[in-house]
Amino acid sequence: METNVKAIELRDLWRRYKTNGDTAARERLVVAYSPLVKYVAGRMASGLPAHVEEADLISYGLVGLISAIERFDLEREIKFETYAITRIKGAIIDELRSLDWVPRSVRAKAREIERANTKLEHQLQRAPTDEEMSAELKVTVEEFQESLLQISNSSVAALDELWTVGDSSGDAVSLLDTLTDDSAPDPADVMDQTDLKDRVADAIARLPEREKLVVALYYYENLTLREIGEVLGVTESRISQLHTKAVLRLRSRLIESEQH
Structure with missing residues (x-):
């Protein structure tokens, strides 16, 4: 009542x-x-x-x-x-x-990792390992993982910031909202959003299993990184690294798909 x-x-x-x-x-x-x-x-x-x-x-x-x-x-x-x-x-x-407030050096490192990921995925036809990424970036595995933590600590809204689509009023609509929103969409947006959803779904499907699971638990089940760590039996910082790797991989794939 x-x-x-x-x-x-x-x-x-x-x-x-x-x-x-x-x-x-x-x-x-x-x-x-x-x-x-x-x-x-x-x-x-x-x-x-x-x-x-x-x-x-x-x-x-x-x-x-x-x-x-x-x-x-x-x-x-x-x-x-x-x-x-x-x-x-x-x-x-x-x-x-x-x-x-995000240091330029951190932003530059994120872009460098994205480029290395794109290059290695072309060469290997699969997601590169931490060891392969480290070799490409000419750093140790520990330095690579430390970079992931720095990027994670500076990130803003992660996936929500990475991809937006314009609606008919010119507003930016978060892609994740379009993926989970059950309300009726504006007809003018259907084709663009469907194409974008398909590309994201494909990019997520190609993630390594643990990264895919982190994305699902964080963005669709609304668990915190600490809670995901408890579910998977690893530390919060390890989950933070997996989350950042997943975000950078997805971002590099979407940018590449937009250019083709």
Whole structure:
């Protein structure tokens, strides 16, 4: 009963704001949906360095929530929560990017690993091992794995940041949201998103089994890296390395497929 009452109240707030431009209704919508911001900020904070404050992420995310409320079209066949989460993530990522807190050396190392992975996959026709990657990069296996940890500690939203597709309103839609969203898509986006989903699905299918499992548990089952480590019986830092390798492999494959 309480849920129904809340749904009716929200519909009334949406109508008052979108029809009459009622700013009080808009403010109440921000309050009503603010738990979404805390959820997204908490999820992202778990993968960021300790000096990044969750309170800061929440403030960045509120900008995205307000923008989502202002731009949301009630006629769209998509749940507001799905739309808002994408914009909240985007606002947080944009702010972190503008602060430019990821060292250039780490970004350069990530690109170097992507290029080496692409080259070796062509040569070997399979995913290269840590030893093969280390040899290609002319570093020890330990140095390669340390690089993966540095990249992991500096990453922002991982897969959510890597691939976005434009929707008909010009907004960026997180690919992972399109993969897991059950609501009806806009017809104009179906072909592009289907092609992109197929390419990602193919890239994930070609990952080594443990990396594939980490991706599934992290992005689809919403487990933390620590929880995945407990499931697989290895340390959190090892899971962090596997996750980063998977992300860099997927990124290099998608970039390559876009160029062909």
